[in-house]
Amino acid sequence: MSGPSNYQPKSALGRWVHERLPIVAFAQDHLMSFPTPKNLNYWYAFGGILAVMLVVQLITGIVLAMHYTAHVDMAFSSVEHIMRDVNYGWLLRYMHANGASMFFIAVYIHMFKGMYYGSYKAPREILWMIGVLIYLIMMATAFMGYVLPWGQMSFWGAKVITNLFSAIPFFGEAITTWLWGGFSVDNPTINRFYALHYLLPFVLAGLVGLHIWALHVPGNGNPTGINVKSSQDTVPFHPYYTMKDAFAIVVFMLLFAAFLFFAPNYLGHAVNYLPANPLVTPAHIVPEWYYLPFYAILRAIPDKLGGVVAMFGSILILFVLPWLDTSRVRSGTYRPIFKQFFWIFVLVCIGLGYLGSKPAEGLYVVFSRILTAYYFLHFIVILPLIGLLETPKPLPSSISDDVLAKKKPMVPAE
Amino acid sequence: MKKTLKTLIAATAGICILAGLALAAEGQKDAKGVSYSFEGPFGTFDKGQLQRGYKVYKEVCANCHSMDYVAFRNLAEQGGPGFNEEQVKALAATFTVRDGPDSAGEMFDRSGRPSDRFPAPFANPEAAAAANGGAVPPDLSLITKFRPGWFGTFNQLANGIGGPQYVYSVLTGYEEASEEIKKEMPEGKSYNPYFANGQFIAMAPPLVDGQVEFDDGSPNKIDDMARDVSAFLAWTAEPKMEERKSMGFMVMIYLAILAGLLYFVKKKIWHDQH
Amino acid sequence: MSTAVHADVNRRDFLFIATGAAAAVGAALTAWPFINQMNPDASVLAMASIEVDLAPLAEGQEITIKWRGNPVIVRHRTLKEIEAAKAVPMAELKDPVARSEVANDGDPATDENRTVKGHEQFLIMMGVCTHLGCVPQGDNPAKEFAVVEGSTKTGGWFCPCHGSHYDTAGRIRKGPAPENLLVPEYKYLSDTKIQIGA
Numbered sequence: 001m002s003g004p005s006n007y008q009p010k011s012a013l014g015r016w017v018h019e020r021l022p023i024v025a026f027a028q029d030h031l032m033s034f035p036t037p038k039n040l041n042y043w044y045a046f047g048g049i050l051a052v053m054l055v056v057q058l059i060t061g062i063v064l065a066m067h068y069t070a071h072v073d074m075a076f077s078s079v080e081h082i083m084r085d086v087n088y089g090w091l092l093r094y095m096h097a098n099g100a101s102m103f104f105i106a107v108y109i110h111m112f113k114g115m116y117y118g119s120y121k122a123p124r125e126i127l128w129m130i131g132v133l134i135y136l137i138m139m140a141t142a143f144m145g146y147v148l149p150w151g152q153m154s155f156w157g158a159k160v161i162t163n164l165f166s167a168i169p170f171f172g173e174a175i176t177t178w179l180w181g182g183f184s185v186d187n188p189t190i191n192r193f194y195a196l197h198y199l200l201p202f203v204l205a206g207l208v209g210l211h212i213w214a215l216h217v218p219g220n221g222n223p224t225g226i227n228v229k230s231s232q233d234t235v236p237f238h239p240y241y242t243m244k245d246a247f248a249i250v251v252f253m254l255l256f257a258a259f260l261f262f263a264p265n266y267l268g269h270a271v272n273y274l275p276a277n278p279l280v281t282p283a284h285i286v287p288e289w290y291y292l293p294f295y296a297i298l299r300a301i302p303d304k305l306g307g308v309v310a311m312f313g314s315i316l317i318l319f320v321l322p323w324l325d326t327s328r329v330r331s332g333t334y335r336p337i338f339k340q341f342f343w344i345f346v347l348v349c350i351g352l353g354y355l356g357s358k359p360a361e362g363l364y365v366v367f368s369r370i371l372t373a374y375y376f377l378h379f380i381v382i383l384p385l386i387g388l389l390e391t392p393k394p395l396p397s398s399i400s401d402d403v404l405a406k407k408k409p410m411v412p413a414e
Numbered sequence: 415m416k417k418t419l420k421t422l423i424a425a426t427a428g429i430c431i432l433a434g435l436a437l438a439a440e441g442q443k444d445a446k447g448v449s450y451s452f453e454g455p456f457g458t459f460d461k462g463q464l465q466r467g468y469k470v471y472k473e474v475c476a477n478c479h480s481m482d483y484v485a486f487r488n489l490a491e492q493g494g495p496g497f498n499e500e501q502v503k504a505l506a507a508t509f510t511v512r513d514g515p516d517s518a519g520e521m522f523d524r525s526g527r528p529s530d531r532f533p534a535p536f537a538n539p540e541a542a543a544a545a546n547g548g549a550v551p552p553d554l555s556l557i558t559k560f561r562p563g564w565f566g567t568f569n570q571l572a573n574g575i576g577g578p579q580y581v582y583s584v585l586t587g588y589e590e591a592s593e594e595i596k597k598e599m600p601e602g603k604s605y606n607p608y609f610a611n612g613q614f615i616a617m618a619p620p621l622v623d624g625q626v627e628f629d630d631g632s633p634n635k636i637d638d639m640a641r642d643v644s645a646f647l648a649w650t651a652e653p654k655m656e657e658r659k660s661m662g663f664m665v666m667i668y669l670a671i672l673a674g675l676l677y678f679v680k681k682k683i684w685h686d687q688h
Numbered sequence: 689m690s691t692a693v694h695a696d697v698n699r700r701d702f703l704f705i706a707t708g709a710a711a712a713v714g715a716a717l718t719a720w721p722f723i724n725q726m727n728p729d730a731s732v733l734a735m736a737s738i739e740v741d742l743a744p745l746a747e748g749q750e751i752t753i754k755w756r757g758n759p760v761i762v763r764h765r766t767l768k769e770i771e772a773a774k775a776v777p778m779a780e781l782k783d784p785v786a787r788s789e790v791a792n793d794g795d796p797a798t799d800e801n802r803t804v805k806g807h808e809q810f811l812i813m814m815g816v817c818t819h820l821g822c823v824p825q826g827d828n829p830a831k832e833f834a835v836v837e838g839s840t841k842t843g844g845w846f847c848p849c850h851g852s853h854y855d856t857a858g859r860i861r862k863g864p865a866p867e868n869l870l871v872p873e874y875k876y877l878s879d880t881k882i883q884i885g886a
Contacts, residue, residue: 038687059722063722063725066725066726067725067729077482077483080483080555080556081729081731083654084483084484084488084653084654084730085729085730085731085732086725086729086730087721087724087725087727087729087730088720088721088724088725089725089729090654090657090658091658091661091721092721092722092725094658235687239683240683240684240687243676243679243680243683244680244684246676246679246680247673247676247677247679247680250669250672250673250676251673253669254666254669254670254673257662257665257666257669258666260662261658261659261661261662261663261665261666262455262659262662263571263574264658265559265575266570266571270559270560270561270562270575270577271560272560273556273559273560273651274552274556274560403687485731485734487730487734491730517744528734529731529734529735668710668714671710672707672710672711672714675703675706675707675710676707678703679703679704679707682700682703
């Protein structure tokens with residue numbers, strides 16, 4: 001997308017560096033002058049927000065690792081030590097814990113944005129698939145991080161989730177024993193989870209690099225879904241989108257700060273302030289809110305293996321989404337029928353989340369099954385059919401035409 | 415923009431619904447709605463109340479309940495009960511702490527120092543269970559954070575989890591059981607509908623009117639003592655609350671100003687495109 | 689018209705500068721918790737003083753205790769050692785400054801300034817060589833700057849890492865170390881009990 005760089009080193013030193021490592025030119029091409037469609041709305045700011053949240057989690061995490069002890073006898077008290085004794089330890093830990101939730105809020109909005117605007121369609125399939133991989137690794141990272149404080153929900157969450165693998169035929173038990181390093185979740189488990197929880201975010205950072213690379217090959221999508229046709233359609237990324245994203249990031253930080261300072265434990269579970277006890281299961285085991293829809297799918301299937309397959313299937317199906325959507329029009333804006341099903345799908349996901357938080361009994365199970373069935377139906381049946389049957393609205397001729405059409409007549413500037 | 419905002423609010427609300435769906439244990443009665451000085455975004459602890467609560471903990475609760483994560487020095491820290499260093503030294507010295515080994519390899523008892531944590535009344539959970547009819551008295555450092563007094567997504571968002579109210583309600587919630595309930599009641603337990611693990615609690619009613627004499631002459635009915643000690647336990651669970659809220663207030667103002675500035679910067683920059 | 693444009697440019701510049709300044713101040717303030725978290729925490733600071741009972745320490749005996757993670761040498765010196773220390777002319781010292789927190793800053797490195805008056809027999813100092821931090825050994829094996837008292841104690845200290853010699857008052861006499869061994873802040877709670885640290 002970006003042509004040969006127009007960066008000209010101004011100083012002798014700049015020239016010397018440029019001939020050996022054209023890093024300034026690279027940064028200028030991709031962070032400054034990168035041509036970006038001029039019609040991106042605020043939903044497109046969540047990519048930037050996510051990058052910031054990843055950095056927040058990395059920095060707070062590295063700092064917390066300086067004080068945390070990964071040992072069954074000391075993990076809980078080392079977290080309390082952070083909360084009580086370490087300078088600003090309470091701030092750093094609450095940032096990290098609430099930051100995880102904020103990360104997921106942003107990633108879900110980012111994903112739904114991609115679904116609505118057809119961001120996964122050709123030529124951006126690999127971009128989308130890297131995104132799904134990032135999401136999967138994020139979930140694994142968050143899960144292992146939640147185990148580290150070694151509270152009751154940490155322990156029982158770890159036990160339940162690792163037991164998912166025991167559903168695998170023949171090798172299930174061997175795999176769980178291997179994951180645990182013992183006969184239950186215990187000291188070897190917390191140690192390896194700690195090591196992986198530290199490692200995976202860097203893998204994520206690398207994948208984010210690939211994600212942006214894959215984005216910069218075809219360039220940004222945009223709300224109209226039509227391709228950039230001329231330089232009239234784009235603006236340089238800086239300062240236009242750096243400043244627009246900066247504004248969105250700070251507004252998002254306001255939400256983050258509201259939770260962090262005034263309801264720091266609201267998004268967590270009270271019972272996780274009770275140290276892990278391998279002999280007593282809490283009355284209700286509920287995962288963190290961001291896993292709830294998948295937890296509902298898991299429990300909707302009355303068969304152990306079936307539940308696990310459905311749960312992983314519900315995420316893995318996203319990998320093939322680019323080929324399930326048969327429409328030739330990218331953006332949901334011009335797809336009247338798709339648009340309605342999109343919002344139904346969003347509600348179904350929220351509904352599954354609600355059901356995931358409820359006990360698996362009575363009507364809750366019935367609704368979980370209905371919504372689970374709909375979830376898969378949406379991808380396998382509804383999406384392919386709409387693409388074939390619906391008549392899209394006429395597309396604007398270009399991005400800049402669309403932008404002009406939406407503007408009110410302007411008072412001529414002085 | 416407006417539409418975006420609306421959807422954002424809706425999405426946040428949706429997430430809140432998912433987040434706060436904690437479930438009540440069977441049969442737990444919602445805690446009594448007592449209010450405290452430290453509630454709300456600007457609430458702070460009442461130092462006098464925390465000092466009284468400390469006295470109730472020391473004279474009553476500490477006989478059976480540990481408080482592992484709190485050190486005596488914490489009692490003199492900012493945002494706490496506001497004892498001074500000398501007072502903390504004196505009150506630490508009233509506790510006996512096990513230390514050692516000494517040069518002969520023996521463990522020994524000495525009087526507490528500010529840097530010590532509150533000593534546990536029992537050597538280990540097994541000893542605690544043996545001395546208390548099989549039930550281990552829970553550690554109190556974090557009880558107001560791990561025992562919700564009430565449930566419901568929006569209720570908890572607006573009013574917190576009601577941890578201090580839970581402690582207050584259990585302490586004041588002992589009732590004479592009806593004949594029918596009495597039949598189910600195990601030997602040695604008491605009836606308390608506010609208790610989180612079923613309605614029968616192993617702890618006998620711990621407070622009687624006038625039990626703890628307060629230095630400031632404050633009233634010391636069961637109700638007063640329960641209020642004071644539950645406030646004290648709110649502080650032990652979240653000793654940095656005052657610092658957190660005041661910093662939060664500044665951060666929110668700062669972010670709001672920065673967001674405002676960035677909004678106008680963005681508008682200026684986009685001006686030629688509109 | 690040109691003034692209008694000019695005013696607009698000024699307003700624009702001011703807005704950008706104000707925003708940039710606000711962001712920079714915020715970033716700087718945000719950095720502080722991340723830096724300060726590495727400083728000693730409240731539990732470490734609370735342990736910053738310890739009490740030592742000197743009563744069991746016989747003349748010529750020495751113990752090493754841990755304070756703030758470092759060894760502190762507590763020696764009950766013999767009369768010979770004290771005399772030897774007092775006899776050293778100031779001009780012979782490599783480091784003429786006391787390096788003692790029980791004396792004033794910059795006081796000369798006399799034996800009196802490195803102990804507490806009335807308790808001269810007890811020498812209390814950090815067992816941290818001022819060269820690169822190893823623990824100097826008592827009973828200086830080289831027997832330089834030491835008191836040879838029959839076959840028993842010799843007094844003086846020797847750092848095995850790089851060969852610094854300290855005399856019976858813990859002053860550097862030979863070798864690469866630049867300063868005398870530091871005497872930490874301590875006070876006598878009673879005749880036989882000291883508190884090291886504030």
